[in-house]
Amino acid sequence: MGSTESLSPAQGLPLTGSTVPPPLRHHSEIDRTRLPPFLVRLNDAAKSKVLTLQEYFILAGKSLRFIFARPFYAQDVIQQMDEIGVKSLGIVLLTGLFTGMVLALQSSVQLKTFGATMYIGNLVSASMIRELGPVLAGLMVAGRVGSGIAAQLGSMRVTEQIDALNTLGTDPIKKLVTPRVLAALIMLPVLTVINDFVGIIGGNIIASLVVGLPSSQYWRTVWDQTANGGFVLHYIPNDFIMGIMKPFVFGGIISITACYFGLGTTGGTEGVGQATTKTVVTSSILILIIDYFITQLLLSVLTYG
Amino acid sequence: MADKTPPKVADPAEQDRRDGDRRAGEPSSEGRKSASVRQAIRSELEGDDPAGGETDSPRHRGPDAPPVVEMNHVSLSFDHPILEDISLKAMEGETIVLVGESGTGKSTALKLILRLLVPDSGRVLIDGDDITNLSFEEALDARQKMGMVFQGAALFDSMSVFENIAYPLREHTKMGDDEITERVREKLQFVDLEPDRVMEQMPAELSGGMRKRVGIARGMANNPQIMLYDEPTSGLDPLTTGTITRLIMKLQRELGVTSVVVSHDIRSAFRMASKVALLHDRRITFFGTPEEMTASEDKYIQDFLGGL
Numbered sequence: 001m002g003s004t005e006s007l008s009p010a011q012g013l014p015l016t017g018s019t020v021p022p023p024l025r026h027h028s029e030i031d032r033t034r035l036p037p038f039l040v041r042l043n044d045a046a047k048s049k050v051l052t053l054q055e056y057f058i059l060a061g062k063s064l065r066f067i068f069a070r071p072f073y074a075q076d077v078i079q080q081m082d083e084i085g086v087k088s089l090g091i092v093l094l095t096g097l098f099t100g101m102v103l104a105l106q107s108s109v110q111l112k113t114f115g116a117t118m119y120i121g122n123l124v125s126a127s128m129i130r131e132l133g134p135v136l137a138g139l140m141v142a143g144r145v146g147s148g149i150a151a152q153l154g155s156m157r158v159t160e161q162i163d164a165l166n167t168l169g170t171d172p173i174k175k176l177v178t179p180r181v182l183a184a185l186i187m188l189p190v191l192t193v194i195n196d197f198v199g200i201i202g203g204n205i206i207a208s209l210v211v212g213l214p215s216s217q218y219w220r221t222v223w224d225q226t227a228n229g230g231f232v233l234h235y236i237p238n239d240f241i242m243g244i245m246k247p248f249v250f251g252g253i254i255s256i257t258a259c260y261f262g263l264g265t266t267g268g269t270e271g272v273g274q275a276t277t278k279t280v281v282t283s284s285i286l287i288l289i290i291d292y293f294i295t296q297l298l299l300s301v302l303t304y305g
Numbered sequence: 306m307a308d309k310t311p312p313k314v315a316d317p318a319e320q321d322r323r324d325g326d327r328r329a330g331e332p333s334s335e336g337r338k339s340a341s342v343r344q345a346i347r348s349e350l351e352g353d354d355p356a357g358g359e360t361d362s363p364r365h366r367g368p369d370a371p372p373v374v375e376m377n378h379v380s381l382s383f384d385h386p387i388l389e390d391i392s393l394k395a396m397e398g399e400t401i402v403l404v405g406e407s408g409t410g411k412s413t414a415l416k417l418i419l420r421l422l423v424p425d426s427g428r429v430l431i432d433g434d435d436i437t438n439l440s441f442e443e444a445l446d447a448r449q450k451m452g453m454v455f456q457g458a459a460l461f462d463s464m465s466v467f468e469n470i471a472y473p474l475r476e477h478t479k480m481g482d483d484e485i486t487e488r489v490r491e492k493l494q495f496v497d498l499e500p501d502r503v504m505e506q507m508p509a510e511l512s513g514g515m516r517k518r519v520g521i522a523r524g525m526a527n528n529p530q531i532m533l534y535d536e537p538t539s540g541l542d543p544l545t546t547g548t549i550t551r552l553i554m555k556l557q558r559e560l561g562v563t564s565v566v567v568s569h570d571i572r573s574a575f576r577m578a579s580k581v582a583l584l585h586d587r588r589i590t591f592f593g594t595p596e597e598m599t600a601s602e603d604k605y606i607q608d609f610l611g612g613l
Contacts, residue, residue, distance in 0.1 A: 167448055170445070
């Protein structure tokens, strides 16, 4: 198992062992004296970035591979599903409801100018299922769960509990990272579906109360919109594919980012705070950027309309 | 500790009376005298523990058996060198105490033995087997021979005391629930804790000394051959320090465990050590019995022992 060797802390990654900060050794033997100083700095900075990225992907690879490797920590997975999924239900319900409501409200104003308020359902369902549902659920979970994971693993790192796990013969990635990643991969799509549904109901409430659109008309346009997007295998609407793919990817991003920064914590309690901040910022930005590229990809792969 | 020389008092005997066994580093002419004083203190300290600290192991192995823990010219550096050319041996049943100023890489040496770190050069041997080149998974297995007690105990705070001690058993043995419960009780009793009182408590509810003891119980749950202690007595009051020190000696005496202790508490170090290794300036500058150490005329060693 060659790849695991590169995870040994002495060779760079603080994930599996020491509390000593990751060293940047093994500089290639360029003749530094002949380079201008800014180039040397640029070289070092670029290397550390690449190293970070490499470690991130190694962690991602290991944690995903361990899903299928013994021993299974089923209890930890269930506990994390509760932590990530069930306990995030409240904030996801609230964000979903109000996003759907405000979408209906805003579009009613806009559509009124064309006399097309009957199409509110189309707008709300398309926006919620394809875009806002996954992204908002992702951002909320990144804030609530990502920060929690990073803080927990970070304090375990600084109080030597990660070293203790290693010493007691447990791979911390298998015991701590894999259950969190697996739970997030499962629960984020679930949360997103709930978010979408509640958002569309929120749109329904505003459409009937403020605009005076009958519920039957609203739900017909919601379905029309979904059906018009086309189907995969004749039964699964394209919108659903897009709406499920995204949270699946976001779940991975949130959990792996949080575990990466959490396990990499150095420098005591202050380090824990920094790890938490970095997790929320990085995973939120990654969600927004990757959302664009998934959309681009799926729009070209799935045949819309 | 070493650079802080206590204020000179006119009459050294007077200071002795006031400070118990605290003495400044003396010039070599008086070194001998103070050594004998320390000797006396040491035997007095062991008085409460008649069997003494360095009883030889009851285990039976050939005289030419390999050392249980051996570091062979080990060097390690991160951004800057941390350890250079470290060699030490712990024979079966011995207690090696690694002393030195803070920040000299004592804990790093323990991590090398546990293979939480890999040395840049040199070899670490456990029971004669080279663990330097093990893969990550093999290293997890190799660590089964060792029990580690961390400085802050490093108990898993999401688990109860019982779950903490049962953890290594659940992970690595096929013991049933009853057996595990029995083993946990046995270990808790060994460290002088009442199983019924503490088993269901969470680590956050325990005092520092109790956490250390639970940490020791967890470390020894698997009946390891080697125990490693990182600053077992730091941050504890003198009485608790004594309790923990006696506990480490009891472990060695009754179970014949080989121990490596990292400490800067020279007093408790001398009580339990069969050999003392002094880490100074990234190297081991002294390796020998406590008696040899007190008899040494080296200026740094005498300064270091100034605290005794």
